[in-house]
Structures are given as structure tokens and as C-alpha cells.
Amino acid sequence: MEKGIIVFQPEGKRIKVDFGTSLLDAAKKAGVKLETLCGGLTKCGKCRIRIDRGAENLNKVAEAELRLAERGMFSREFIEKGYRLACVTKMESSGKIFRSGPVKGHVLVTVPLETLQGKQKILTEAIETTVKLNPLVNKYFIELPPPTLDDPTPDFERVIRAIRKEHGLDDLEIERELLEQMPSSLRKGGWKLTFTVWGDREIISIESGKTVERKYGVAVDIGTSTIVGYLIDLNSGKLMSTSATVNPQISHGEDVMRRITYCMENPNGLDKINELVIGALNDIIDKACSNADVKPEEIYELTVVGNTAMHHFFLKLNPKFLGLSPFTPVVKKGIDLKARELGLKVNPGANVHVLPVIDGFVGADNVGVILSTNLYDEPELTLAIDVGTNGEIVLGNKDYIEVCSCAAGPAFEGGHLKHGMRGTEGAVEKVTIEPDTLDVMYGTIDDAPARGICGSGVVDAAAELFKAGVVLRTGQINAGVKNTRIRKSNNGLEFVLVWSDETEGNVEDIVITQKDIREIQLAKAALYAGASILMKRRRILEKDIDRVYLAGAFGSYVDKWSAKIIGLYPDIPIDRVKSVGNAAGAGARQALISSERRRGAEIIAKNAHYLELTVAPDFQNEFLSAMYFPHSDINRFPSLRKLCEKPVLGPK
């Protein structure tokens, strides 16, 4: 049987397959896991890939693909750019060979990140390759002459003299705590030791023998609901292990405001809230270390991002005025302090760098997003949207940075929805609805039985229901559509996404209610209005925007096409839209391994202009007109005109 070679980018995996093999199967054989809800039945349109070279070795665009495109499940725009569905695209010949650098084969395929399954969607690694490794922590191995009556130079000055002589570092400082141990350290180490120096200015650790190759750091992203720690080898910049946990502060309030209130209303409330995050971090560090065979004492620096409230809780700063207008943070600039002071169980001299915040509602996490996306340093005009309970929107490039914060509400995190849930096991995260039959295909996290619906699932569902005509542009569920999935409840119409008998253990059907749709409308309108006002302020049109970054867990998992259909962001060509995963955490990681990036964070915080939406004169108007799917003014979404203008489907 004849064979051809397919190369899957960006991983560069090569596979030789028989003619007739679908690219979905080829990818599977090559170890590249593609997203698919329908299992290759050409129904869900999720397995989109782009053919970069060798299209002539493949079958022609299939009828099925065109049909899905017609239904809005797979954009015709995509087909024009070389996108196809892997399930119906097949190897047919091996006439022509492409060659691109060291890579050669018959077909070159790029798998878009959103088509990759599961964890690989977090693409922080890709961004980090551009950051020069230049951590603030350095280790120096030194052999010292022991003191004698002729050379009774004190211990500290003896060390300083040697480091200056061998490494040219001047004016090094040291903390009392380390001085305390210095005499015994030097003598136990037989005067052959490794000194860890932070920022070329302070000795933070003294170890016997040569330990220069053991140098680690941890980047931390403290989210309102999840805390993630990345253990990094500071000698190579490599990620050693990742560890995450639920933010245990949740026991004192799911959202930021409730936790601030808890701090204010309880004696030692702030102490308790602080202890919780410190304890969680210690657990994370412990786990990350044992996974990577690293000792916590080998961690010499931590970088921390988080929203402004998390930032205050972590630093044990009074959060009271974050909760009251004008929502003033205590401090903006980045903070350096000792791990010991915070009770973190790493090397006691380790430095903890908390990245700067921009405003009460735009925190260090957002600085991390701006940092890791390089938005602040490049000429390309970028719109970055970080969606959480609070949505932060950034518009800018190297010349300016405008930010605002939108009260998007918790809908995109599964909150305030009848069957909403966090993005954990069993959450419906992908939804496709067959427009004719209203048959639902869905995927759940970890392929577990469906338990509820998370943010990305709800956006998919809303977009699919809109495309299918079940939901009208006003957001109203179309009572005219007759289908068993559409039914009346005490609170109006609802759409059954998952029947209870489809999965074990569910006692009721998983539904999307009219109220759920309203929540989604409110959330997406807030985000759209924020972006729109930033653009107006700078007289920017959609065409001027070079790229849209969707950040955060939701931004990673949400289908960018579905998000556009509901009008979550302005009508910018879909190939300029990119998920950037946990960009906040990536920012923390970059700041950990690069002093230039750390300076970059200060520049961002200093230069970013915060726009308070509630006092922007056109906010109410922008917000209300964005309540429609995708918008009340269809001229704002020319690429969706056809979808919007097609006749509303009647009852089947």
C-alpha cells in the first residue's frame, strides 16, 4: 500500500500513513491528540487543522465541511485560509515533497492550539522561549583561605573579598539571620562553599561545597479560586513541575468582596485569610518539589501574581479600601520581601517578588498578562481579554496601555447559572448542537459523566442555540421552536442540554434556562463594552487591531468562534484571535527567570492607564447595545451579518 508522510506542527511530530488515512487518525498515531466531540463523524467541527504545505496530496474539501461551514459551525473564512476538518481530510497521494528547514514530508499540518486536547492548551511555554534567561539569583562557588593571626579578616569581609576578587561583585549585603550562621557554615564547609547572591547585591544563602547546579524558583499565580505554582530550574529556565490547589480562602467567601468583608468584620480576619493562602502555597511548593526531586531549601526566589485583593491578602495589607469607592489599593509598585517574613517554607533567605498592580480592579495578574504577551514591548496593537469573575481588558502596544475592568460576573466561571459549575471533572466544556434536530454533542472535562456546565461550555451552548435559532438576537428563547429539548419551567423556557438518563447519578436534566442566557448576555456585554470604550478612547477600529489575546482558564478553553458569535469581543478576524492560556502565570514565570522582564512589569504598572468604566459617559449605552447576540448594531459585526440575517428557524 502506498504511504505518505505527514508532519504535525508546532510539535513537529512526523508519521508515515497509508493512503486513505484521515488526518484525525494520523494525528492519533503520531501522538497528537486532537479535540473532537463527535468522534470523527463530521458533526462537531472541532477538529480544525490548517494545511500549510502539500494540500495537493490530500482529498478535496468535503461536502460535509462545506455543510458545517454553512451552519456556522466551521467558518467559511477558515476554509479560505486553508483550514480543514481532520476527520474528513485524507491522505491520497505523495507526489510532491515539501521541505522546510530540517523538516520534510508530503503534508505539513499546523494544529491550532484550540484543537489540541486538554492540558496542552496552556501555551505559556511557547511564549517563554523568547525570554532571555537572566534570573536575579546567582550562585558562586568559592574557596576561602581560613583566617590566621596574620590575616584575621572577619568572616563576612573574608567572603566579600573573595567574591569581589573572583566575580567582581561589590558592596554585597547580608541579613542578620544569615550572618548568625555564617561562622559555623564557613567552618563546617571547610571554607569551600557556594554563596547564593540575589540581585547582585545580597548574599541570601550559604551552602557547603559546590551546589551551583541546584538553583530553583517558583512562580505563583494566586487566583480567587485556584492557586498555581510553577517550579522552575533557574539554571535552564525549564519548568520542572506544576502544582495547583483550590484557594482555601473560598471558605470565607467565593468572591473577592465577600473575603474583604470577612477581613473587616472578623478580629484577625486578615491574619486568617493570609494564613490560608500561605498554607496553600506551602502545600503547592511541597508537592511541586517532591515531584521534581527538589528540596524546598533549594528554592531561592518566588514571583507572585494575583488580582489586587489576592495581592493584599498575600502581603497581609489592609484590604478595606479595596472594597469601598474609589477602591484604592495600598500600593502599586512591586514588592520584595523575605520568604521567612511571610512564613513560606523555602530557603529562608529566598526573595519573594510580588509583581506590581495597576489598580484596585486590575492586579498583578493582569500585569503578568501584559508582560507575558509582550503587549507592552511590541508595535502590534493588541486587545487582551482576561476573563474571570472580573474581566480585565487591555488595549495597547509599546506606545500606550489602556486597561479597564468589567464586572462580568461569575457566569463565565459557571456561577449564577442553574447548572453552572467550575471547570472541574464532569463539567460540560464543549457543546455542538445540530441545527436541524437540535441533537446535542458535548464533551466534559476528563471525559467524566456530565455533572454541570462550565464557562466555555455555556458560551458554546449559547452560540449554538443562537445559530440554531433557539435563542433570538435579543437573547430570548424562541418559543416557536418545537422540540422536546425546549420546555417550560416555573421560571420560563429552558433548553435541555443533557438528559439525566444520559449519565449516571444525575437526578435531573442539565439545562440552560432563560435566566442563564440573561447572565451570559450581561457578562459578555460587559466585556464587549469595556473593549469598545477602550477602542473609542484611542479612536481604534477593529481593523487596526493586530491581535486579540484571550487569557485565563476561560480564555484558554472557550471556543473563540463561539465567543465571537455571542459578541464577547469585537469583530476581529478569527485568525488574529489567540488563546494565551494562563498568561498571568506565564508573566510570573518570566519575571522569575528574567530581570529585564521584572523591570518590564514595573514599566507596565507605571505606564498603564486605568479607565474607570463606571464614570465613562458612553458606558451604559455601550453596555445595553452589547446585550444582543452579537450586538444590537449588526454593523459592528459584519462577519456575522449572514448568520444574523438568516430567517429564524421555525418549528420542526
Next chain:
Amino acid sequence: MEKGIIVFQPEGKRIKVDFGTSLLDAAKKAGVKLETLCGGLTKCGKCRIRIDRGAENLNKVAEAELRLAERGMFSREFIEKGYRLACVTKMESSGKIFRSGPVKGHVLVTVPLETLQGKQKILTEAIETTVKLNPLVNKYFIELPPPTLDDPTPDFERVIRAIRKEHGLDDLEIERELLEQMPSSLRKGGWKLTFTVWGDREIISIESGKTVERKYGVAVDIGTSTIVGYLIDLNSGKLMSTSATVNPQISHGEDVMRRITYCMENPNGLDKINELVIGALNDIIDKACSNADVKPEEIYELTVVGNTAMHHFFLKLNPKFLGLSPFTPVVKKGIDLKARELGLKVNPGANVHVLPVIDGFVGADNVGVILSTNLYDEPELTLAIDVGTNGEIVLGNKDYIEVCSCAAGPAFEGGHLKHGMRGTEGAVEKVTIEPDTLDVMYGTIDDAPARGICGSGVVDAAAELFKAGVVLRTGQINAGVKNTRIRKSNNGLEFVLVWSDETEGNVEDIVITQKDIREIQLAKAALYAGASILMKRRRILEKDIDRVYLAGAFGSYVDKWSAKIIGLYPDIPIDRVKSVGNAAGAGARQALISSERRRGAEIIAKNAHYLELTVAPDFQNEFLSAMYFPHSDINRFPSLRKLCEKPVLGPK
């Protein structure tokens, strides 16, 4: 009755007295207390004063003065320089008036510091007048605009902006602990506050309202036996109050080595030793504050001096290697840290600056001496001797600083002597012995009944006994002298200084034993040998030395003439010898009020060359020949040749 006006310098006190009045009485009327042991009987020679102007208005030099000079109790050298004894010098005419600036009168008298009684002998104030007031602590009163939605600048950056605008200070830092309180401080203070800034770089305190006029600091001298604290107004440089206490570490050993051993042999020994000094300091601060109506929170900086062991105990640094050859300190350079970290009860943000040390045996106290005497900054070649259990000797000027440490032993602090005691109430501190009768005149501290003999008393006694021929140049008590005061004991001859029936409560006579004389010989020989070796190293002769400073409590109270007679320091004209009181404490005070002086301390520690006497090749020889009174080689003491060559008195 005719009258004349006498002016007493340096205090500038004026008094109009009848002709015939002695200057001793005139001084008393003027409130200038002169030292006298014999009560004006022209026997002790202690009430020396210098007549600067108007000698023609006084009686001529009296026979009694010449006689005392003959006996070596009052130097003829002195008479040539215009010195007289106040008890026999009388106002006789008012023919000529002197005028010196705003001061005028008939006689201008300078009272040497050693002739002033009691506390005034500590002359740190005199030295401080030359130090420009330039403390590191500054206070700024600022009115801030409160935050609004249009100007939501975070609290810290709001403060920084205002301080930069009004006072031009950039890049101010702040500690987390202060940031923690900042939001409530600003709001409670109605946005009108006083910010305390340390070193033009860190905000260390925030207070409501305008408190710029309340700014204090404490200079501390931690001695092995005594701790002294000076409360200073940092706005004026003025001394507000002084407070002292016994170093409670004494319970774990009277000397440094025993305390180091205690630290090494007991679990948490260093912690305990440290807690003791911190506790004592807190008591001192409390007392000094309540005496001056200052709140401890109004203290924003402390400077600390002490010997190297006290320095390590205070900073809780491992002292083990200070106790083992080559006696290496942990650190040399000055240390800054927060009062809070050390548990000191002052403003929690207060900075504690511990002055640098020079070597294991030459500590921050000695740096204080070199600093306050200005030795390091002037062309005059100076020999400074700081006598304690350990004697530190400095030779140098602005071009070089040589230091050494002499194991002088505790004799000069009253230790190892049969009736030795510390310089506390009832200690015999001044002794005059009538050479013919061996009658003893003595003064005690606080004029209390004699209980024992302290360092200055023992030096006086040794010199007087030598002058009287009771003690020979070898240090042996002259068995040939027949007097009831000289008697045999089980341990050889002894001299009765105070009969038990002279004072209440004493059960035995206070004596100077042959062994006591040996202890004094050892102690003074160590000091002389140290000075001599430093001089040899730099090829310096006695005539090259512009001044000799005697520092420390002993140096303050010891009679410089008696000290010279026993050969405690080289034969340098007595008018070049000056007591400088607690020069170590004065150094701490200068470093507290002047950033230039603080830099000076670092320069001293860096440039001072420490000479280890025990490895100096000629040390043994120098030491042994200095055991004689004043020295085995009388050519070393030409000014005492006459005294040494006079025939030894036989029995009376």
C-alpha cells in the same frame, strides 16, 4: 571692701569676690565644683587651675605650691605653664581688666577637666559641638489630596508623589509592616500626616498631624559591665537625658570569655545572653524617655557601640570564634537593622545602626573613640588609650590608624585586687599620701564611706606609694620603711590605705598588698608595651605625639599625673594628655546625629590596621621592661628622672 571679677572657663561663669578670697572659694560661689581631697589645706595638689589672664591681680605663687611640686604632687612644669592650686591662689587687686570677646573681668581662669568634680568629667559634649547636625532621620509634614475615582492612585504612590513634589525625594521605600497600616493611618490622619524618612530612602513611620518637632534618637554604649544610653533630640542634637545600668549579662560571667563560653555550653545560651542586653536596653530607653518626657515611639534611630563580643551578643551573632584563635569576628562593617527585629521597644520602624568593629579585640567602642576624638580626620598625631578589662591603644591621625589590644587584666576596674571594687559608691578614687608621714588623704565616690578601692584610686595609690618611696621601682614594697601603715600579712607586705575604724561598717582595713602592686604592674606594662610597639612600628618618638587621649571611665577618672608616674603611657608632656571621658559613647552620639560621622566610622574600620601584639617579636621584651615604675630604662621617662633618682626614703 574692694572686689574683683573672676571668670571660670570653659563654662564662662563669672563671680565678683572680695580681695583675699581664694579661687577655690570663688569657684564654689560661682557654682564651679573643683576637686579637692584635702579640703583646701594645700596638701593633695588636686585643685589645679590655669590662670590665663590677670595673673597680676593674684597673689604670687605660694611656697606651699612649690613644696608640693617638689614632692611630685604638682608638677613644676605646670607652674611654668601658669597652673596654680586654687586653694592658695587669692584675688588681690583689680587694676587691669581683660577683655576676650564678650567676656571681661580681672582674672580669667581655665578649669582643667580633671579638676572638675564628678559627672562633669565626661566631656563628650565639648567634642560634639564640632559635629554638624545632619541626622539620617528626617520628618516631613504633608497634606495629601484624598483618592477619587478620577485619581485612584494607590496610597503608597500617593504619598510618594507628594513627598517627591514637596521635598524632592525619589525612590522611597517602605516596609511591609508599615504598608499594612498605611491605609488606616492616612484616613485616620485626615490626609494630613507626618512621614519619617530614614536615610532619604525609606519611610519608617507615619503619624497623624504635624509632629516634625518630635524627633529623637538614642546612642548606646554597651560595655562589658555597664550599659549607657543617651537620649538625643535629633532636631537640635541636644542631649535630653542619660540613663545607665549594669550589664545584666554579668550573671553569666564577669568577663567576655566567660560569657562566650556560656553561649557555647548552654542550649540557647546566645539567645539568653542576647535577651539580657535587649531587656536592659529597653529599661534604659524607658527611663531616659520618662526623664525627658519623650515617648519611646518618638525614637526613630539608635546607634550602638560596644566591644566585639558585646556587638555579637547584641546582634545575636555566633561568638564562638571570637573566643578561639585567631579570634575572628563574624562581620566588620556597620550593620543596619530594624528595632522591631531586635525586640527593642522604640518606634517599630526605627533603624538600629551598630557601628563597625575593627577586630576580635578592637570593637565598635574603639571605633567610637577614634571617631569622637576626630583622630582619623586631623593631622595631629594622637595616641588614644581606652582602658577597660581589655586595653585598646590607637596611634594615628588622618594618614594612618594603628590599633592594638592589650590584655591589661581587670586591675584598673578594681578586679584581682584585695580590696578592689568597681567605680561605684564608696570606692576610693583619689589618693594622696604625705611622703613624710605617710598620712593618707583619699576621696570616695559620692563621698560615701570607703568600701574599697577602684581603678583610679589604685593608680593614685601606686604612684603616691612610689613617690613616697614605699614602693620601689621594681614594684616591691620597701620593707625598710617603718610605719604603722606598712605591715606583714600571710601574703607578704601590705600598706593600709584606710583604717577600718575610719569608716562605719568596715570590718577590716582597706589595704594595698604586694600582690595588688604586681597586678597594677602587669596591667600598666601591657598598656605601655602596646603603645610602645605601635610607636616603633611607625618609627614615632614621644616628641612626635601631639596628644594623648585617655578614654573610658577609668581614663576619665584616673589622675593623668599618677598614671604617668607609674608608667602607664609613654613620657609625653602632661599638657598634651587629656581625658576624653566616654569617648566610645560620644562616638555613638556623633554617629547618631551626623551621617558624615557615620561614614567616618566605616572609614575608620576599613583603614585601621590591627596589630596582634602576641605575634609582635619585641612584645615580651617591651612588656617585661615596662613592669618597672615607670620603666626599667629611665631614659624612656626623662621627665621623671629626678623622681626616680632621688634617694629612697629610709624609715622615719
